[in-house]
Amino acid sequence: MARDSAVLPLAEFREWFAERHRTERAEVTRIPFADLDGWSFAPGSGNLVHRSGRFFSVEGLRVSTRSDPAASWSQPIINQSEIGILGILAKEIDGVVHFLMQAKMEPGNVNSVQLSPTVQATHSNYVGVHRGAGVPYLEYFTRPRPGGVLVDVLQSEHGSWFWCKRNRNMVVEVTEDVEVRDGFCWLTIGQLQELLRVDNLVNMDSRTVLACVPFDGTVLGGDERDDFCGALRRSVVGGGAALHTTSGLLSWFTAARSTKLVDRWCINLEQVTHWKRSRDEIAHEEGKYFTVAAVAVSGAGREVGSWSQPLFVPVGQGVVAFVVKRIHGVLHVLVHARMEGGLPDMVELAATLQCAPESYEGVPAERRPRFMEYVLNADPSRIRFEAMLSEEGGRFMGAVIRYLVIEAEDDFPVDVPEDYAWVTVGQLSGLLRHSYYINVQARTLVACLQGLWGGER
Numbered sequence: 001m002a003r004d005s006a007v008l009p010l011a012e013f014r015e016w017f018a019e020r021h022r023t024e025r026a027e028v029t030r031i032p033f034a035d036l037d038g039w040s041f042a043p044g045s046g047n048l049v050h051r052s053g054r055f056f057s058v059e060g061l062r063v064s065t066r067s068d069p070a071a072s073w074s075q076p077i078i079n080q081s082e083i084g085i086l087g088i089l090a091k092e093i094d095g096v097v098h099f100l101m102q103a104k105m106e107p108g109n110v111n112s113v114q115l116s117p118t119v120q121a122t123h124s125n126y127v128g129v130h131r132g133a134g135v136p137y138l139e140y141f142t143r144p145r146p147g148g149v150l151v152d153v154l155q156s157e158h159g160s161w162f163w164c165k166r167n168r169n170m171v172v173e174v175t176e177d178v179e180v181r182d183g184f185c186w187l188t189i190g191q192l193q194e195l196l197r198v199d200n201l202v203n204m205d206s207r208t209v210l211a212c213v214p215f216d217g218t219v220l221g222g223d224e225r226d227d228f229c230g231a232l233r234r235s236v237v238g239g240g241a242a243l244h245t246t247s248g249l250l251s252w253f254t255a256a257r258s259t260k261l262v263d264r265w266c267i268n269l270e271q272v273t274h275w276k277r278s279r280d281e282i283a284h285e286e287g288k289y290f291t292v293a294a295v296a297v298s299g300a301g302r303e304v305g306s307w308s309q310p311l312f313v314p315v316g317q318g319v320v321a322f323v324v325k326r327i328h329g330v331l332h333v334l335v336h337a338r339m340e341g342g343l344p345d346m347v348e349l350a351a352t353l354q355c356a357p358e359s360y361e362g363v364p365a366e367r368r369p370r371f372m373e374y375v376l377n378a379d380p381s382r383i384r385f386e387a388m389l390s391e392e393g394g395r396f397m398g399a400v401i402r403y404l405v406i407e408a409e410d411d412f413p414v415d416v417p418e419d420y421a422w423v424t425v426g427q428l429s430g431l432l433r434h435s436y437y438i439n440v441q442a443r444t445l446v447a448c449l450q451g452l453w454g455g456e457r
Contacts, residue, residue, distance in 0.1 A: 002096045003190040010191055017115070017201075020103035020183060025112045026299045028397075032279045036294050037308045046270030048292070048310055055122070056080035056395070058282075058292055058310055060272040061163060063341040066261040074272045076282055076292050077342055078312065078395055079163045082123040083154070086205045087141040087170040089118040090150060091178060091186070098186040099171075100137070100178065101206065106393025107297045108311050110400055114203035114390060115195065118184070136181050144172045151212045154435040155443070156348065157392065159340025161290070161312050163266060166344060166435075169209045189213070193451030199388040200400065204444065207389070211443035212432045215450065228331070228384060228407060232452055235331040235425040242424045243327050243414070252421055253437070256337035257347045264341045281313075288359045290314045293397065311397040316358030320441045321375045321404035322449070323352040324384070325412055325422070332422040333449075334408075335442065336370075348439040349431070352420070370417060378406045385448050403444060405452070425449055 004010055033041070038051045048058035061077040089100040104116035121135045151171035158165070180186065187195075192210060196202050202210075215236060225233075234241060244252070274285050282292035291313045298306040323334045338350035355369045357376060384405045391399035414422065428446055431437040438446070 001190045002188045005188045007186045021113050024105045026105050026297050028107045029296045031294050031296045033294050045268035060267040060269045061341050062267050064263045077163045080165050084122040084167045085119050085141050086117050086167050086209050087119040088209050089140055090171050090173045098188055101187050103183050108397040109390055109393035110398050111200050116203045117206050117209055120205045140172050141170050148173045156343055156436055157440050159343035163342045164344045169212050196448055196451050200390045204392050207444045207447045211446040231326045231331040241330040243422045260339050313397045314399045316356040318356045318401040320351045320401050321353045322445045323406050323408050325408040335423055337419045345436045350439045351442045354441055382407050
């Protein structure tokens, strides 16, 4: 948990990272679909596919809600069946665990270069379908040493934009010396937690792996403190102080998954309704949600120097927030059993609020997400964490979300709607050792909560 390190102090890291921005930046330009190299709309289906048959495709998704036919819809969706590796190399240096991180350019990042895991690669990348350079350090994750694996769990990605997408989240410890290649650096977990407070610096793939790292709450200390941090630390330790037992929580979650009367299936892109394709984009007829666009990338410090590809471009800025509350002196997080059409198991635990408020302009109050007004109108004095953080820059363009942790007032109700539940941070961390319980946006907030254990800033 060391907040700084002699290996690379944060002051020097900022200089190092600024230099990476200067050397790794790439030019990303919107282009017509016809100018895509290697991509085309397949005859018959209209799906946007790569000539290799690999990487990913843009297809259609139809979701039908049996209890409310009016709530059914169809949309474009990314189908990427390959399981990628998001892996961080760990090594104890001078008695402190350090993680090997990479300054990596992604075409969809708002600022081009962000801090990524040691390895961030799809199967197509690391078997060389792009005919580019190999993936550094890959062998540590495909052939880890016995006893060196600290984290290894499949987790989903964005269920609104991906069809059943999964990545292998890994942390592998090494004991031998490791050559630090150009563009990589060693940082402590505490340093990474400090950097999570900086807008658009730590990328989504790093955040999801950090969230899966198990922490021993007994080393945190300070449980006697009667403040937010003390309540948070007691929330990490868990035990009998939780409002719900873990078995009761799992039963509630299983019931939520079992009672969602929803059917979903992939369809051809040309069968998607209420979406229109032009020479430059595929967009919803109401101008909401997102568009599908094409970009050309050049000058990138990547395995391949230039390429073109489709990207999803969100309409409006998203907001993802945990509402937290001290219950019997223990901090509890309000989570939502949320259905998303592309999730492997349809329902995962999400943040209290996850939405793009702009998409609900003009929508009656009863059809807006619960707690949206509460979060958007929160007293700034109740905000314990706030940062603008980017989503996956390899598939989404300019997707930046305002992430928040808001401590509720004492009179905020403990009784909540049936698809919501109060859980401790320790219970969330336990669930993250397993697959498909907590969605990718909520995992970001778990990683951000970890950074608050050392005190508010």
